[in-house]
Amino acid sequence: MKIVGPDELVFGVDSVEACAAFITDFGLKHVGEKDGSGLYEALDGTGLSIYPKDDPSLPPPLPTSNMLRKTIYGVEDQQTLDQIKDELSKDRQVQVRPDGTVEAVDDLGFALGFRITRRRKLTLLPERINSPGAAPQRGFNEIGANEDAAALPRTLSHVVYFVPDAAKMEAFYIQRLGFAVMDRFTGGGPFLRPASNTDHHTLFLIQTPEYMKGIEHFAFHMQGPTELMLAGSRMVKKGYQSFWGPGRHKFGSNWFWYFNSPMGTHAEFDADMDVFNDKWEPRVLPMRTEHSQIFLLEHREKWAPGG
Amino acid sequence: MSADKTKPLTKVLCCLSDLEDGEARGFDPFKIGRDTVFVVRRSDKVYAYRDVCPHYGSTPLPWKKNAYLTRDAQHIFCSAHGATFDIETGTCTLGPCLGQSLTSVQIAISQAGEIRLFLEPEEGPIRTPVATG
Numbered sequence: 001m002k003i004v005g006p007d008e009l010v011f012g013v014d015s016v017e018a019c020a021a022f023i024t025d026f027g028l029k030h031v032g033e034k035d036g037s038g039l040y041e042a043l044d045g046t047g048l049s050i051y052p053k054d055d056p057s058l059p060p061p062l063p064t065s066n067m068l069r070k071t072i073y074g075v076e077d078q079q080t081l082d083q084i085k086d087e088l089s090k091d092r093q094v095q096v097r098p099d100g101t102v103e104a105v106d107d108l109g110f111a112l113g114f115r116i117t118r119r120r121k122l123t124l125l126p127e128r129i130n131s132p133g134a135a136p137q138r139g140f141n142e143i144g145a146n147e148d149a150a151a152l153p154r155t156l157s158h159v160v161y162f163v164p165d166a167a168k169m170e171a172f173y174i175q176r177l178g179f180a181v182m183d184r185f186t187g188g189g190p191f192l193r194p195a196s197n198t199d200h201h202t203l204f205l206i207q208t209p210e211y212m213k214g215i216e217h218f219a220f221h222m223q224g225p226t227e228l229m230l231a232g233s234r235m236v237k238k239g240y241q242s243f244w245g246p247g248r249h250k251f252g253s254n255w256f257w258y259f260n261s262p263m264g265t266h267a268e269f270d271a272d273m274d275v276f277n278d279k280w281e282p283r284v285l286p287m288r289t290e291h292s293q294i295f296l297l298e299h300r301e302k303w304a305p306g307g
Numbered sequence: 308m309s310a311d312k313t314k315p316l317t318k319v320l321c322c323l324s325d326l327e328d329g330e331a332r333g334f335d336p337f338k339i340g341r342d343t344v345f346v347v348r349r350s351d352k353v354y355a356y357r358d359v360c361p362h363y364g365s366t367p368l369p370w371k372k373n374a375y376l377t378r379d380a381q382h383i384f385c386s387a388h389g390a391t392f393d394i395e396t397g398t399c400t401l402g403p404c405l406g407q408s409l410t411s412v413q414i415a416i417s418q419a420g421e422i423r424l425f426l427e428p429e430e431g432p433i434r435t436p437v438a439t440g
Contacts, residue, residue, distance in 0.1 A: 015378040022370060065389030065402035162388075162403070212403040216388065239372045243387060260370040264389025 066214020074117025127224025188287030
């Protein structure tokens with residue numbers, strides 16, 4: 001099935017005002033309603049939607065502290081939407097909204113939407129570095145440490161769920177929606193990607209008790225490690241709470257920096273994730289701290305050597 | 308931290324009159340560069356806890372400075388995964404550390420209205436790298 005990846009995460013929150021302030025500073029652009037509700041977009045049009053938790057348009061909440069109310073996937077074409085509708089209609093209720101979005105719930109009750117992707121094709125520069133033994137990537141007199149860079153999230157990268165039955169969820173996403181396992185943490189869960197996305201993961205599942213069920217974090221791709229550091233440093237300067245990072249993960253190789261958020265989940269900047277095709281053989285490691293990162297750097301206030 | 312490592316740390320955090328009813332505030336008594344203790348005022352009572360969510364045991368609660376409460380100020384809220392805690396008891400009533408509790412810290416309010424923190428030397432700042440996710 002030609003699923004591209006998550007297009008939009010829909011939240012029902014305690015404080016729309018707090019989320020509006022946080023997400024705007026995170027670097028997403030508000031294209032929604034005046035009260036701060038509605039969509040916040042990354043550069044390619046993927047993003048987060050924020051509504052008050054009692055908004056009647058939202059699917060019912062999970063019985064946990066989770067505020068994620070729906071994950072909307074972008075697909076390539078109408079044929080894929082029809083395929084998903086036919087497949088899921090076999091054993092569950094499927095609704096087609098007036099805008100054509102196909103809606104259902106997965107095997108553990110997470111609400112899903114599917115629509116033709118709204119991702120805009122980006123044509124942007126990558127991070128360019130100068131490395132000994134290789135041709136310089138930046139031109140002469142071109143500065144790498146640009147404090148004025150916008151450092152905006154480019155696209156919604158992935159979402160991670162706490163789930164009480166990771167095996168059941170894995171089977172659903174593989175057998176019913178055509179996802180593939182890229183790597184796996186035993187005692188944790190699989191890293192999954194859909195057929196029309198080459199990223200290491202757009203979905204990661206972590207096995208937990210039932211009462212934890214819900215979103216663990218979401219992430220947006222940045223240009224590269226430098227813009228990730230810049231965006232994260234700006235968050236710290238504005239008084240936001242760093243949760244973990246900056247660092248670099250092992251599985252996926254993505255650089256990471258996680259922040260607490262008023263959506264009751266972590267918001268991650270990530271950069272430079274590995275891409276894969278069908279020839280990849282998944283790695284399997286126990287879910288332990290030493291396997292979660294190849295290094296971790298922690299923020300320190302202004303400092304410089306001197307005499 | 309105190310130079311004498313055998314004596315409890317006592318430190319005035321603020322005055323009761325500095326806090327509105329229903330207000331929470333974080334403090335950095337160990338001067339490590341981030342808040343490690345927070346207080347919540349309810350009427351004339353003040354509740355004080357470590358700024359550490361029992362879910363991982365080493366990670367802070369707020370999403371920004373002093374953002375420890377739900378919008379209605381009726382519960383303590385951890386913005387890492389939405390854990391919700393009872394203000395009076397510190398017990399988690401919803402979320403990933405259900406049934407566990409925040410670690411309370413000892414405070415006293417002087418006659419002059421000063422909120423004073425007492426910490427044993429071994430109760431230094433908790434800060435270990437986070438591990439999962």
